[in-house]
Amino acid sequence: MIDLRSDTVTRPAPAMRAAMADAEVGDDVYGEDPTVRALENRVAALFGGRHAGLFTPTGVMANQIAVRLSVAPGEELVLDADAHIVAHEDGAAAWHGGIQTRTALSPRGLLEPADVGRLLRPGDAHTVGTRAVAVEQTHNRGGGSVYPIEQLRAIRELTADAGVALHCDGARIWHAHVATGTPLPAYGELFDTLAVCLSKGLGAPAGSVVLLPADRMAEARRMRHRMGGAMRQAGILAAGGLYALDHHIARLADDHVHARLIADALGDAGLDVVAPETNLVLVRLSEPRPDAATVAERCRAAGVLVSVFGPRLIRIVTHLDVDASAAAKAAEAVVEAAA
Incomplete structure (x- = not known):
């Protein structure tokens, strides 16, 4: 099978497995796992060192801890209507944090500064106040x-003037860094909190890191504990993340090339493709073509897995387990399945 459903389906390479097996460990609930500490400090340093890092088992947990540090129950979080936090986290902000979300429809999910300015509100006896914006x-x-850095800076200026926190769901921020050449510290300086993932494009088996103000760390660790995310000898997982940081960032450019290879082949065959900026390819299936579920099932029968992302939308994701040959074969299968 050529699995293009997500970049979370990768398998640890033998060298990553060896690094995990050899990891020095301790009890992280006591703050005594040296490999976890090394990972947290490494990620914080990569983004400029103004934050402290907290390792979490999942990206959803990382996002939820971050937004709850800024938004209390009954307060408001502003974000794009298709943001992962509202579309793919099972209502966690409302369920766990009692957080109200206010959303805007944005081109390709990228909030426009003008929309942010329009949505921000201070709150009074009759309205909920905005406490954070998430991108x-x-x-x-x-x-x-990819958000252009200047667009993010404009949003940061608006939120700073309003006294509102700015969070970045940076699950795939590594891709933005490689695609645009924007230094990671340039992102780090903009946000009050970030959540960065190690198990998507970087290929670690699990884990994310929340970047947050150091003086909020005790509170964040307690939130992680309440969510069931306080692990013991977690250095085994953290070692996979450290290996990924050392070996898998620059190679993300290969995934971008393979995504464009697939997109070009599908476009040449007459399919409606959203031009990829990084490693995700969206394909719209207008009538009389079959619907997304049918295309996905036909692809599976041909040995290719894709995601159904809507009734007439499929998503294709390239990653480190897919080379140029596999990408070309997958494109052929999708073209045939969508005929």
Whole structure:
């Protein structure tokens, strides 16, 4: 099978497995796992060192901890209507945090500064006050779209003037860094909190890191504990993340090349493709073509897995387990399945 459903389906390479097996460990609930500490410090340093890092088992947990540090129950979080936090986290902000969300429809999921300015509100006896804005870099449902750094700076200026926090769901921020050349510290300086993933494009088996103000760390660790995310000898997982940081960032450019290879082949065959900026390819299936579920089932029969992303939308994601040959074969299968 050529699995293009997500970049979370990768398998740890033998060298990553060896690094995990050899990891020095301790009890992380006591703050005594040296490999976890090394990972947290490494990620914080990569983004400029103004934050402290907290390792979490999942990206959803990382996002939820981050937004709850800024938004209390009954307060408001502003974000794009297709943001992962509202579209793919099972209502966690409302369920766990009692957080109200206010959303805007944005081109490819990228909030426009004017929309942010319009949505921000201070709150009074009759309205809920905005306490944070969240952006997603890169944007999943936008097809891996990338916020230009100047657009993020404009949003930061608006939120700072309003006394509102700015969070980045940076699950795939590594892709934005490689695609645009924007230094990671340039992102780090903009946000009050970030959540960065190690198990998507970087290919670690699990884990994310929340970047947050150091003086909020005790509170964040307690939130993680309440969510069931306080692990013991977690250095075994953290070692996979450290290996990924050392070996898998620059190679993300290969995934972008393979995504364009697939998109070009599908476009040449007459399919409606959203031009990829990074490693995600969205394909719209207008009538009389079959619907997304039918195309996905036909692809599976041909040995290719894709995601159904809507009734007439499929998503294709390239990653480190897919080379150029597999990408070309997958494109052929999708073209045939969509005929």
